[in-house]
Amino acid sequence: MSIDSVTKKVYASRDAAPAVLHAKRSAESEDAYPIVVDADGGLLTSGKGVLTSRVVAVSTTAVEVTPTAGTKQVIISNIGDKPIYIGGSTVTSAAYAFAVYPRQAFDLGSIKSSFSFYAICASGDSGSLGIGEYA
Numbered sequence: 001m002s003i004d005s006v007t008k009k010v011y012a013s014r015d016a017a018p019a020v021l022h023a024k025r026s027a028e029s030e031d032a033y034p035i036v037v038d039a040d041g042g043l044l045t046s047g048k049g050v051l052t053s054r055v056v057a058v059s060t061t062a063v064e065v066t067p068t069a070g071t072k073q074v075i076i077s078n079i080g081d082k083p084i085y086i087g088g089s090t091v092t093s094a095a096y097a098f099a100v101y102p103r104q105a106f107d108l109g110s111i112k113s114s115f116s117f118y119a120i121c122a123s124g125d126s127g128s129l130g131i132g133e134y135a
Contacts, residue, residue: 051132051133051134052132052133052135053130053131053132053133054130054131055079055128055129055130055131056119056128056129056130056131057126057127057128058080058084058119058120058121058126058127058128058129059120059121059125059126060120060121060122060123060124060125060126061120062089062090062091062118062119062120063118063119063120064089064116064117064118065116065117065118065119065129065131066114066115066116067108067111067115067131067133068111068133068135069111069112069113069114070111070112070135071110071111071133071134071135072110072134072135073107073108073109073110073133073134074107074108074109074110074111074131074132074133074134075105075106075107075108075131075132075133076100076105076106076108076129076130076131076132077100077103077104077105077106077129077130077131077132078100078101078102078103078104078105078127078128078129078130079103079127079128079129079130080102080126080127080128080129081102081127082102082121082122082125082126082127083099083100083101083102083121083122083125083127084099084100084119084120084121084127084129085098085099085100085119085120085121085122086098086099086100086117086118086119087117087118087120088117088118089118091118091119091120092120093120093121093122093123096120097117100119100129102127105130
């Protein structure tokens with residue numbers, strides 16, 4: 001795997017400057033997977049367990065994203081180059097709960113019970129949302 005880019009992440013002040021790296025299977029690959037590292041370059045597990053990741057393609061039609069219930073920590077990361085808008089089932093690029101800008105990541109914390117959120121891009125745009133989950 002090669003490293004695609006580094007994303008700065010806003011974490012609690014107890015964490016020392018972690019970043020989200022995006023590893024690609026190959027230079028030609030469209031798929032990139034988020035890897036969270038700490039300031040010393042170590043894999044950030046914080047005793048959370050095994051990290052699994054997946055990529056969700058986002059376009060101008062809202063896509064449902066369901067984090068795994070019982071997950072100790074979920075991190076979402078915009079691994080594309082266009083903003084992705086997050087909200088409920090009626091999310092639009094004009095009416096959304098929050099935006100995830102390119103190379104930005106958010107820690108959703110632990111997921112105790114099942115829920116979904118929806119992601120969408122602005123008209124004419126498309127992107128990818130990396131989902132990292134600690135089991």
